[in-house]
Amino acid sequence: MKRICALFFALVLAGTLTACGDTGVTPTIRIGVALYQQDDTFISTVMQAFQQQAMAMEQERGVKINLNLADGRSSQTIQNEQVDRFLDQDYDVICVNIVDRTAAAVLIDKAQSAGVPVIFFNREPVMEDLSRWEQAYYIGSPGARAGELQGELVLRSWQSDPSALDRSGDGVLQYVMLEGEAGHQDTLLRTEYSVKTLTGAGIATEKLANETADWQRGQAGTRMKQWLEEFGDAIEVVFANNDDMALGAIDACLNSGMAPEDLPFIVGVDATPPALEAVAEGTLKGTVQNDAKGQAKNMLALSCALAEGTDPSRAVELTDGKYVWLPYVSVTKENLSAFQQ
Numbered sequence: 001m002k003r004i005c006a007l008f009f010a011l012v013l014a015g016t017l018t019a020c021g022d023t024g025v026t027p028t029i030r031i032g033v034a035l036y037q038q039d040d041t042f043i044s045t046v047m048q049a050f051q052q053q054a055m056a057m058e059q060e061r062g063v064k065i066n067l068n069l070a071d072g073r074s075s076q077t078i079q080n081e082q083v084d085r086f087l088d089q090d091y092d093v094i095c096v097n098i099v100d101r102t103a104a105a106v107l108i109d110k111a112q113s114a115g116v117p118v119i120f121f122n123r124e125p126v127m128e129d130l131s132r133w134e135q136a137y138y139i140g141s142p143g144a145r146a147g148e149l150q151g152e153l154v155l156r157s158w159q160s161d162p163s164a165l166d167r168s169g170d171g172v173l174q175y176v177m178l179e180g181e182a183g184h185q186d187t188l189l190r191t192e193y194s195v196k197t198l199t200g201a202g203i204a205t206e207k208l209a210n211e212t213a214d215w216q217r218g219q220a221g222t223r224m225k226q227w228l229e230e231f232g233d234a235i236e237v238v239f240a241n242n243d244d245m246a247l248g249a250i251d252a253c254l255n256s257g258m259a260p261e262d263l264p265f266i267v268g269v270d271a272t273p274p275a276l277e278a279v280a281e282g283t284l285k286g287t288v289q290n291d292a293k294g295q296a297k298n299m300l301a302l303s304c305a306l307a308e309g310t311d312p313s314r315a316v317e318l319t320d321g322k323y324v325w326l327p328y329v330s331v332t333k334e335n336l337s338a339f340q341q
């Protein structure tokens with residue numbers, strides 16, 4: 001008994017038990033996370049970072065963090081049930097990667113009635129919905145900026161060597177657009193601003209084709225295969241709303257027998273590990289980092305502040321009291337090493 005007491009006082013003196021408070025019971029934060037689809041490459045990167053950071057925070061702050069992840073399997077009905085369960089089970093905070101971003105009002109109202117703060121991430125609810133309750137937040141990156149950075153990657157290449165990009169020599173950039181899910185804010189904004197950046201800089205462009213491939217590599221490969229059959233070498237640029245689809249386009253080009261150095265100028269978004277490898281190999285000309293670790297870090301800090309009832313604006317940088325915006329950064333062969341782990 002004496003030895004246990006001595007150990008206890010030594011730990012208190014060393015400061016390691018102070019976070020446990022007077023009761024000696026480790027405080028627990030319960031976070032329910034509802035994902036639109038667990039096997040989405042970028043979302044699983046965010047979740048890996050979230051879990052690792054939560055473990056590190058447990059050590060640092062002497063708290064216990066209970067994370068419960070639910071896979072919505074692309075169904076709003078399934079996701080609503082999962083959120084209901086989190087609310088019934090008295091979770092301290094819920095994080096929602098909403099399946100249908102126009103359906104947030106119902107979830108916000110339920111969370112408000114239960115008094116449980118809700119943080120949306122990656123799939124942005126419309127502003128009217130988010131403003132229904134002051135304890136509803138959004139964490140993400142501004143899709144228009146990713147589009148601008150993709151456009152700038154193409155623009156820089158055009159300015160440094162127009163003939164390498166304009167293979168037909170007609171002074172016009174022929175492109176195809178691989179789009180993410182219809183209605184997703186990143187699909188709409190990345191599609192619009194990538195091209196606007198070129199036309200705004202006075203470059204003539206021609207869209208050969210566009211189609212959704214739902215963020216997926218396999219679907220993008222199928223679309224690109226069809227486009228290669230239809231347009232062949234006339235495709236000079238491939239804008240892909242994310243890296244998985246850019247990788248699908250690369251697969252299709254290589255499978256068609258094209259040499260790696262003859263691929264069109266392909267750009268993506270996310271900076272996932274396989275995309276960074278493709279940048280190193282030169283098949284992907286560039287991507288835009290979607291800051292998975294930063295989004296996870298802010299989601300954890302905000303979750304803890306809300307669960308503990310401390311001022312959220314001291315934990316994260318809030319815009320309009322609701323939004324946490326993480327910047328995008330473009331990645332090419334030149335700065336690649338800064339993004340590889």
Ligand code: GAL
Pocket residue numbers: 040041042043122123180184186215241242243269270290
């Ligand atoms: C985007 C990301 C895509 C996909 C999508 C899911 O921000 O670039 O790869 O993960 O979110 O909502």
